[in-house]
Amino acid sequence: MKLTRRQLLLGASLSASTSFLVACSGALSTPTTAPTQVPSPNTTTSSTAPNSSASPVVAGSQKVVRAGYVPVMVFAPIFIAIEKGYFREQGIETAATSFTNGADILAQTASGNLDVGLSGLGASALNAFQRGLDLRIVSAQHSERPPLATPLIVAKKKFDDGTYKQVPALKGKKVSVNAKGTGTEYWLYSALKKNGLTMQEIELTSLAFDQVAAALNNGSLDGAMVSEPLVTLAENQGLVTRIADDFLTDAQGTMIFYNMKWSRENATTADRWLAAWLRGARDLNNGGYAKDENAAIIEKYTKTPAAIVKVAKPPHHEPNGILNLTDMRDQQAYFLSSGSLTYTAPIDVTSLTDTGFAERAVAIIGKG
Numbered sequence: 013m014k015l016t017r018r019q020l021l022l023g024a025s026l027s028a029s030t031s032f033l034v035a036c037s038g039a040l041s042t043p044t045t046a047p048t049q050v051p052s053p054n055t056t057t058s059s060t061a062p063n064s065s066a067s068p069v070v071a072g073s074q075k076v077v078r079a080g081y082v083p084v085m086v087f088a089p090i091f092i093a094i095e096k097g098y099f100r101e102q103g104i105e106t107a108a109t110s111f112t113n114g115a116d117i118l119a120q121t122a123s124g125n126l127d128v129g130l131s132g133l134g135a136s137a138l139n140a141f142q143r144g145l146d147l148r149i150v151s152a153q154h155s156e157r158p159p160l161a162t163p164l165i166v167a168k169k170k171f172d173d174g175t176y177k178q179v180p181a182l183k184g185k186k187v188s189v190n191a192k193g194t195g196t197e198y199w200l201y202s203a204l205k206k207n208g209l210t211m212q213e214i215e216l217t218s219l220a221f222d223q224v225a226a227a228l229n230n231g232s233l234d235g236a237m238v239s240e241p242l243v244t245l246a247e248n249q250g251l252v253t254r255i256a257d258d259f260l261t262d263a264q265g266t267m268i269f270y271n272m273k274w275s276r277e278n279a280t281t282a283d284r285w286l287a288a289w290l291r292g293a294r295d296l297n298n299g300g301y302a303k304d305e306n307a308a309i310i311e312k313y314t315k316t317p318a319a320i321v322k323v324a325k326p327p328h329h330e331p332n333g334i335l336n337l338t339d340m341r342d343q344q345a346y347f348l349s350s351g352s353l354t355y356t357a358p359i360d361v362t363s364l365t366d367t368g369f370a371e372r373a374v375a376i377i378g379k380g
Contacts, residue, residue, distance in 0.1 A: 074105045075281045079128040080117035082190075083110045083314050084221060084239040085301070086154040086161060086266055086327045087130050091313045092306060093292030102284035102376075110313075112220045113191035114266070121271050122147055127278075128285065129269040132195020133343045135352035137269070141364045142355045146272040150369040151286055151333030153266035161240040161327045162196065162265065163257035164203045167228035171253040176235065179207035179256050185234035188219040188227070193352050195265060198343045200237050201350075203259040211350065225251045241316040244324040257325070264336035264343075265327065270369065286333065287373035293329035294380045301326040331380025333370030337361055 077099075081087040090108055093099050099106045111117050114131030121129030122145045130153050131137065140147055156162065164187075166176040176182060182204075189196040201211050219227060219236065225246040227233035235255075238246075246252040268286070275282040300306050307318035314321070340361045347353050374380070 074100065074103055075278065076105045076107055077128060077281065077285050078126045079106055079108045079130065080111050080120055080126045081108055081130045082112065082114060082117070082221075082239075085241050085310060085314065085321065085324060086156075086239055088296055088301070088306075088310050088313075089153075089289055089292035089329055090130065091292070091309050092295050093288045095309045095312070096292065096295070098288035098291045099285065102288045104281060104285055104288065106285070113196075113218075114194050115191050118147070118269060121269050124271055124273065127271050127274040129271075130266060131269060132198075132266050133264070133340055134195050134197070135193035135347045135350075137364075138344055138347060138359065139354045142353070142359060147269050148272055148275075148366040149267045149335065149364050150270050150275075150282075150366055151268040151289070151373075152264060152330040152335050153268050154327040154329055155336060155339075156263055156265050156327050157261050158258035159254075159325045160199075160257045160260065160263075161243075161325045162199055162237055163243060163254040163325075164200065164235060164259075165224075165228070165238055165243060165246075165252045165254050166235050168247075168250055168253045169229070170234075171255065176255060179203060180209060182235045183209055183213050184215070186215040186217055186232075187235040187237075188217045188224060188233055189237050190221050191218050192216065193347070195343065196237050198346050199260065199263070199265075201346055202263075203237070203256045206259040207256065225249070228252060240324040240326070241310070241314060241321045245316050245320045248320060262336060262339070264339040267335065268333075270366070272366075275369070283369055283372040284376065286369050287376040290331065290333060290370075290373055290380065291377060294331045296326070296329055297331060332374050333367075335365060335367070337365075340364075 079090060081090055090106065094106055094108060115134060115136045117126065117129040117131045118137050118140065120126045122140050137147070164179065170176045187200065189200055204211060204214065219233065221238050221242050224233065224236040224238050228236065229251055243252065243254065268289070270282060296306060301324070302322045304318070307321040310321045311318040344358055344361060348356070348358060
């Protein structure tokens, strides 16, 4: 899979709070075409592009909603809902733009350049909430259980020669996540903790998922967290081996964030957008990733062959959007202990959520 190295430019109109969010999100990748412009090849929309307003615009009789995602399997419900016409059935077009990490997505959602962000919780989101930025978590996006769809991997040749047979062998070594301060960092922490290591005992770095296999094999990187289907693809190429994929159970990996200014101004659209997304999510549970039609759609967005998608370890999508608040509290506790947050007392995670959108979405399409 080839991800773009450019990211979205922050407009000059960003507030000081939003600028702070970007600073907290870690090093941003070089920006690409903004979602407020006509979409580039890595922006997908069913028909027309949105304008520069924070509210969706009318394209014929449709509303256009701007959303950001990372092009890996755990974000597949949005791909399915676009391609199967579920958004259109709700009177919506989704202009979906790919990013290399969730921190950038949250910065753009907080600024109003995106209406909907699909991302993990992470330090940047928690800091944004603490500073009062107008975001809310409205639904679960994906969760995982062993064998995890985002495992800890090493180069196969280093596994085969005994260098990295087990996680403790990574002590003192360079290990990557796709961006520091994101939910992926919490997952790495969990993998290390289960195997007797701390984050202080490795050299943490960041690298886009699609660059990891090459870095592991040229020796510039020793271990990494990577999401499916890239893991199975690299395994089939003889490049990587999983050394930990059982360190979390029913973990709340990613969530759906709404820009609340947008959702207040477009309440019906916000409910219907989530209803369509939930239909896409339900299509993928219970073996849905292995179905030809779905795998072909995921191939289109991830650039990974459908045959690989069908045998990769699938994530789970909560059919009614219910959030795992316990896991969200655990993630906050980690980021507090790591010093990544701008506050010292835990926030009540329920205050970060608005479950009404999921409840109304389920009322539209029925309980899953």
